[in-house]
Amino acid sequence: MNNNNVLVVGAGIAGIEASLVLAQAGKSVHLVEREMCIGGNVIKYEDVFSNLECATCMIAPKQQELLANENITLLTLSEVTRVEGSKGDFTVSIKQKARYVSMEACIGCNACFDPCPVSLKNEFEENLCERKAIYTPxxxxxxxxxxxxxxxxxxxxxxxxxxxxxxxxxxAIEYDQKDEDITLNVGEIILATGFRPLDPSKIPHYGYGNEDVYSAFEFERMYASNGPTQGNLVLKDGKTPSSAAVIFGVGVDDYRCPSSICTMYSLKYIYYLRHKLPEIKIAEFYREICVPCKSCGDFLRKMQETGSEFIRVEDIKVTDKKGSKEIVYKIEGGDEKTFTADMVIVASPMRPGNDAEKIAGIFGIPQLSDGFFAKQKDDISSVISGKDGIYIIGCAGGPKNIGESITEAQAAAGRILSLSYQTSGQ
Amino acid sequence: MKRIGVFICECGPNIAEKIDIDSIVKEVSSISGVEIAERYKLLCSKDGKEYLKEKIKENKLTHLVLGACSPKQHEKTFIKVCEEAGMNPYLCNLINIREQCAWMTPDREEATAKALRCIRAGIARVKYQQSLEKKYLESNVDILVIGGGITGLQTSLLLASDARKVYLVEKNPDLGGMVSSFKSLFEGGNVKSVVKEKMEKVLENKNIEVFTNSEVKDVLGFFGNFIAKIEKDNKITEVKTGAVVVATGCSLFDPGQIAKYKYGKLDDIYTSLEIEVMNMGGRIVLKNGREPQSVAIVHCVGREEKGYCSKICCSYSAKFHDYLREKNKDVEIHNLYYDLCTSQFERGRKDISVTRISDIEEITEESGKKHIEYLTGDGKKESVSVDMVILLPVIEPGKNVPELAAMLRIPLDARGFFAEEHVKLNPVATSLEGIYIAGCVQGPKNILESITQSEAVAGKILCSLIPGKKLEPEVMVSRIAPSLCTGCQTCLSVCSYGAIVFDRENGICVTNEMLCRGCGNCASACPSNAITHKHFTSRQIYQELTEVLYPSRSMKEQK
Structure with a gap:
């Protein structure tokens, strides 16, 4: 039996790309996304390394293409609850939560936001601002x-x-919408459930929890022009910071630290800081600089030339000292030194998504010891899972940058399409 | 006879409340050529689309100007409406008076004035728009794969089927590439299944034609219709394919270029590849035939000189520990590194000793041992004496890459590797549609990443070159007027897609419409105004801008 349906789970950049490639080839794609919008983590970024391209400009055309594609059925606010069967014949149960706003009738003018009397923290904005009870992130x-x-x-x-x-x-407002149970029959499944950054409070020496110590996503949103501060880098008291420290990769050996990704995005933060606040004093604290792509080295040199201090440290501790942050660090050879900063940004390693274990259970696939989904071992491929017919792409299978995630998305599509040609052609 | 229809969308309150639509309708009704001007509550709604179709038919409209939202949101919607109503969609102009006027300009009067200018400009432009027709092109779906290493093998296996033939060209006598000299892989998997089985499968596959000892001499044509010349034993075979995959791998930086490493000058200094080959032969030994008791692995050889990190050396150096210890479990191994690009060392490999250095000062020979003087990370002078030195040179582009790039008409990046069409969004495509790159030709990569790229190439090809399906090339392309072209070739230098060629016989440049992607670079660069970009002609743009910038002038002209 040649099943033309493919299920893609997760509408981040990897899931979007895989869906587009499969749809172009004539596959019928069902794209399931837990959140209300598509784009995953990438839409949180203003610019991406190493060319400092605008992330939205990069992903928006793909998002538009996806929404307009007739071969792709997008199910937002949806989660897979059960998977039965095997390759070529999976039966998938999906729970779709009601949006209470008609996708067909709404034109997205946002006129409903203002009248809503309820305000609460906006999780998408890392709780740095508020939203209404009716909202877009x-x-x-x-x-x-x-x-x-x-x-x-x-x-x-x-x-x-x-x-x-x-x-x-x-x-467009439909209070009587109901949650729906959907059942699909698909031939293959692609998991693109992404990552979350490690909660920085798990690295106590980084001092997260003190005022003006920011996580990576908090800083990304602060810099974003569509974010809570419209892109202004300000301290909690509203003042402009005159010094900042960026810390990455120090004392996180227990995690499969994506050293290259942490290095690169931390370097990008130097650009973020320098771009908005040309006079700011910056210190970048690191253990190893890992810039393993052909253009990454150039980016490193460019950032080194911005007059920022690069300090290789063996150990570091951030504490709050009357408003400003005191960073005590040990350099190679053992000397201890101190740096004081108004703002600290801690770049933590990538971790599997919160529900990785649950998802692995539902789909019946193995995980690695650090929680990312495992790839099969016999024939070397980075997209084939431990279970026949299920593919893993992007950060669901381990830390990756955008280019690598896109490559894996195209790769999984390649595997699936190749298979359907070879079985139908012979 | 042009019969223009102008329709303004109220977009609920979004436009209606911020802009005086009636006054705009009144103003534009009198413009010559405008047959009908009306407002409508929501053009993108089901009713709105039906309304538009009826109006087009009823009034026999030839051109359409819509004042509504961003083309990003609904251009496709209205293109479909035009097609369904039998109108050429390139004669429709969607003017964004919502995002760019209603939502931007708080003052109603100013917003109305701005919207009026934009719509007048749209009318002025649409008069000069031309109907363009979609083209359809037969395509060949067979594939040429250059390079029979692990990447090329995997690509071929994924693509070959009864509906698609693959021509695999390898310059060496055997398939397998660099990986076939490796005994084990740090990426996991075993060499047997990764390389040997793939080689056998390729050789058995009746849909893959293998050319060993062969070279691709020329590739002509474009996506869907390439002709390649393959040379074997001085004989040329011509094959027709729809796409070309370049998977020719990489070379290693020659450490002999940096005097201090004494490579080639002193005995028992080897590159990583030499160690792999030696290990494959069963023994890793010194020149005198004895096993080394102490080894120094020097990382990052050539990193400073080449300007980039090769990323895989840290990982495969761990594998070398296994090679050496398998033969002599007491061997003493020192790693001298600059930056660790893996967490492998920290992860479960407590048996690996690493010393961070900031420079290698000198390697000398002292009583049969290599004496390495180096500066530690914090600047102290230290040294180590060992029997054998293993250098880990950075990966660099293969020697034939510039030649290959010129033949295929695709650009190289600053480091001499093939440049991808977009580093993030299209990493295995090149600027020339239908030519793909996979593996280390694109940059340093481990085997897993190379295989992922070959799978990605398969994905890109299988979704675009489909048996029996015609290709639809870009319609908004550039065209060079032969009578105006002076043959200066400025356009050649700005075209990123290899779409322009210089016709030597006639001394002029010519656009290949199949390759052109309509970026418009050539049209703006041409000093003789010989290039027209369809749908963005100078006249169209001039008319539009004049109306935006000097509305009074054109109004006077009209009177």
């Missing part, structure tokens, strides 16, 4: 259709509020 999010957060919405708590519905000119 950030300007530019796609599909540009809000959802109602029923945990926060007054109406869903039993109160008599329909302010969003009144504000909508297009009758």
């Amino acid at each position: 950030c300007p530019g999010a796609l599909p540009n259709v809000p959802r109602i957060d029923t945990d926060a919405c007054l109406r869903f708590k039993g109160e008599d509020c329909n302010l969003c519905k009144e504000a909508c000119m297009f009758e």
Whole structure:
């Protein structure tokens, strides 16, 4: 039996690319995304290393193409709950949460946001700003259709509020939408469930939790022009920092530290800081500099020429000293020194997504000891999982940069398409 | 006779509340050529699309100007409407008065004035737009793969089927490439299944034609229609293919270029590849035939000189520990490195001793041993004496790469590797459609990454070259007027897609419409104004801009 349906789980850059390639070849693709919008972690970034290209400009055309593609069925707010069967004949159960806003009728004008009386922390913005109970995570999010957060919405708590519905000119608000159970039959499955950065509070010596010590994503959002500060780098008290420290790769040997990715994105933070605050004093603390791509070395040199200090350290400890951060560090040879900064950015390694274990269980695939999904061992390939018919792409299988994730997406598509040609042709 | 229809979308309150649509409709109604101007509540809705189709038919409209949202949002929607109504979609102009006027300009009067200018400009432009027709092209789906190493083998196996033939060209007598000299792989898997079995499968596959001892001498044509000349024993075979995959691998930097390493000058100083070959032969021994009791592995050889890190050397150096200890478990191994590009050393390899250095000062011979003087990470002078030195040179582009690039008309990057079309978004494609790169030709890579690239190339090819399906080349391409071209070839230098060639016989440049992707670089660079970019002609742009910048002038002209 030649099953033309493919399930792709996760609509980050890898999942999007895999879907587009398969759809172009005529496959019928079902793309399942847990969140309300597509783009994954990449849409959180303003610029990407090493060419400092604008991330949105890069991914938006792919997102648009995906939304317009007739061979791709996108299921947002959806999670796979059960998988049965085997290669060529998987039966997949999906739970899709109601959005309470019609995807067809809504034109994305956002007129419903203002009247909503509920404000709460915006998780997408790393809780650095607020959103309403009816919301999109950030300007530019796609599909540009809000959802109602029923945990926060007054109406869903039993109160008599329909302010969003009144504000909508297009009758797009549908309070009576219901969660749906969907069953699909697919031939192959691609898992592209991505990563999350390690919670920096797991590295106590980085001092995360003190004011003005920022995680990587907090800093990305602060720098983003569509983020909570519209791209202004400011301290909690509203002042502009005059000094900043970036720390990566120190004392994180227990993690499969994606040394190259941590190095590269930490270097990008020098650019972020220097670009917005040309006079700021910057110190970059690191253990090893790993810049293993043909253009990465040039990026390193460029950043070294910005007048920022690069300090190789064996150990580091960040503490709060009356508002400013005191960084005590040990250099090679053992001398201890101190650096004081207004702002500290801690670049932590990539970790598997929060639900990796659950997902591995649902799909029946093995994990590595660090939680990333394992690849099969016999025939060397970076996209074939331990279970026939299931493929793993992007950061779900280990730390990767965008180019590598895209390559794996095309690779999984290549594997699937090659198979269907070889079985149908012979 | 041009019959222009102008329709302004209210977009609910989005445009209607911010812009005085009625006054715009009134203003543009009187412009010559405008047959009908109306407002509508939501053009992108189902009703709106039907309304547009009816209006087009009813009024026999030839041209359309829509004042609505961003083309990013609904250009495709309206292209479809035009096609369904029997109108050429290239005669439709979608003017963004929502994002660029209604949402940007708070003052209603100013927003209206701005929207009016934009729509007038759209009308002025649409009059000069030309209907363009889609082209369809038969394509050949067979594939030429250059390079029979692990990457080329994997690519061939994934692509070959009864519907698609693969021609695999290898310059050496045997397939397998560099990896066939490795005894084990740090990436996992074993050499037997990774290389040997693939070689056998390739040789058995009736849909793969293997040319060993052969070279590709020329590749002509374009995506879907390449002709390649393969030379074997002074005989040329011509094959027709739809795409070309370059998988010719890499070389290692020659450490002899840096005097201090004494490579080739002193005995018992080897490169990593020499160690692999020696190990494959069963023994890693000194010149005198004895096994080394102490070895220094010097990392990053040529990194400073070449300007980039090869990323795989740290990982494979760990494998060398196994090679050496398998033969002599007491061998003493020192790693001298600059930066570790792996966490492998920290991960479960407590048996590996590493010394961070900032420079190798000198390697000399002292009583049969190599004496390495180096500066440690914190600048102290230290030294070590060993029987054998293993240098880990950086990976560099193969020697034939510049020649190959010229033949294929694809660019190299600053480091001399093949340049990808886009580092992140299209890493295995090149600027010339239909020519793909996989493995170390594109940059240093481990085996796993090379295989991933070969799989990605298969994905790119299998989704675009489909048996029985015609190709649809870009419609908005450039065209060079032979009578105006002076043959200066400025356009050649700005074309990234190899779409322009110089016709020596006539002394002029010619665009290959099959390769052109419509970027417009050539049209703006041409000093003789000989190049027209279809759908972006000078006249169209001039009319549009004049109307935006000097509305009064054109209004006067009209009166």
